[in-house]
Amino acid sequence: MWSCAKVGGVSSVTVPAAGRRRPRGGPRRRPRARRVLVGLLGLVVALGAVGCRVSHDEKPAAPGCAEPGVTPDSVRVGLLYPDTGNAASLFAPFRAGVDARFGVAGEAGGVGGRQIRYTWRDDASNPAGNEAGARALIQTDRVFGIIESTSVASGSAAYLHGARVPVTGTSLEAAWTQNDNMFSYSNMISDGPSVTTWGAFVAERGGRKAIIAQSAFSATSVTMADKLALSLQAAGVRVVDRVDATGPIDIPGVGEKVRASGADVLVGAVTGAAFGQVVVGARAVRANLRVILSPVSYDQRLLRIFGPVLAGVYTFVDYQPFEVGTPAHRRFLAAMLKYAPQVSPPAQQAALSGWISADMFLRGLAVAGPCPSREAFIRGLRGLKGYDADGLLPAPVDFSSHFGQINRCYTFLQVAADAQHFELVTPAPRCGDEIGQ
Structure with a gap:
């Protein structure tokens, strides 16, 4: 009378609705029959849940969480980049790289049983637009965190840091070296020194x-x-x-x-x-x-x-x-052809940056635990050592010691x-x- 059904990659238990059949025990035996029915239903649900847990084919349902953007079967992420303005051409393929990485993750079952969805906003290549886009993503779209590639991230940096929203992306401003909620695999610019x-x-x-x-x-x-x-x-x-x-x-x-x-x-x-x-x-x-x-x-x-x-x-x-032609490059190119075929050629700098930025976000979700919170994401990813984007970086990154440092190797x-x-x-x-x- 019960079954394990997969809904959006999450196992669920289905039982028949109570009260649809008239019990056979007659009027005098109805209270006892109800107690028996309730007990049996409880036992069925318990046994069904155990059956789902031990099955090798089904995944346990993710726990319900109160954090914005997190449901039992998905995590809603914000994507912020310039779709218009003078920097749009530089960042246009970034979104395709995010699509490709999330597509691969979705095919593998998501993170902790949750699929990754995103909502995007255009910052119009200016700081005011960047702040407006970030506020809309957080306050209106209720996203969990943000993936960002832009030359005006400083527009929203203070707001997102104050709200403790995790951000991954490409670092083109000193703000990425000043706010511990912002993660990039490389910092080209800081408010400190340059490099030789x-x-x-x-x-x-x-x-x-x-x-x-x-x-x-x-x-x-x-x-x-x-x-x-x-x-x-x-x-x-x-x-x-x-x-x-x-x-x-x-x-x-x-x-x-x-x-x-x-x-x-x-x-x-x-x-x-x-x-x-x-x-x-x-x-x-x-x-x-x-x-x-x-x-x-x-x-x-x-x-x-x-x-x-x-x-x-x-x-x-x-x-x-x-x-260099590593296996990681081949996986990236195959994913681009499958999930972002409109981008030609697929081997583009901004697209690869989008892939790595999305990959960092997935790693942050993974270390944040079964019921991810923004603070757990920030704390967990900031403590991560040896991150190399599956071989796409020339050397592993230690996010704890990397924070605030300018990149010296190119x-x-x-x-x-x-x-x-x-x-x-x-x-x-x-x-x-x-x-x-």
Whole structure:
């Protein structure tokens, strides 16, 4: 009279409704019959629950929890990124990477018997939009935590920290190094020192004078330009000028400014598309450049758009690039084809960042226990050691000691002469030292 049925990956017990059949004992025996029926039903439910627990085919029902976004069969997560605004093109594939990682997790049964669902909001590439999006996710959508990739995370950082909401994502601002509820596998920017890694790489290739492309209307771009400048100067490379690359870009004018500066090094702290236009301008006026370097040019789409203009350009990443070809890369690419087939090519920097950010969130849920709370998530993930995103990171991350530290190690790549692919620059990764304040 009972059965174990799987509902959304969770085992449940089904019993017939009481009171539908008239007991056979007649009027005088009805009270006793009811007691017997209630007792039998209790025994049936108990035995049925035991049967569900010991079955090798069924999973136990997850406990009910009072935390926002958590139900017995699912966890609701918020996704916050720029779908519009000047940074949208840089982060667009991030969501696809999240879809792929959650798709794989769902196929495996979720976390603790719970499927992962998400609701997304657009921060419109500005701090006010970022805060509004975060507040909507927490107060209206009632999500448990947030996965975020944006250059304006500082807009909501104080609010989310005050509410003790766990956040995983890509670190592009100092806020990620200041708030213990925010987790990233790598910190490129902090409010402290820079690193020698970038400058040493440029100096090794004969660079002596540099010009930096930045966007005056992006605090993240200006901060990144400052960190790059410190690194270059520490290696003996003089920064002779900066050029604004805020759209719409005056390509001939920017190119002439690069040439007139006398720089033999061009470094970018802007989006890949913007930097590509700066390179077009510099090439057109035959600027005498030995080294061209950008942190966001590792993107096959840029090679399709700009072609031979980008031949010889250097870039760097803080994870294992696709050229390494690990089993983890193959799993990622297979998942992208299955759960995000609209993204082409699937081997994109932002998509891989989305995958790793979602993976970090899943790990946080796993260590938070069978009835996850936000505080248990933060405490558990902050204590996690040896995290390597299943082999996608060049070295394991210790989240307890990693907090607040800037990344010192990067893998450099160069656009091949045919501008059709990237080539690994050895040794990889390259590590430098922090530059004192």
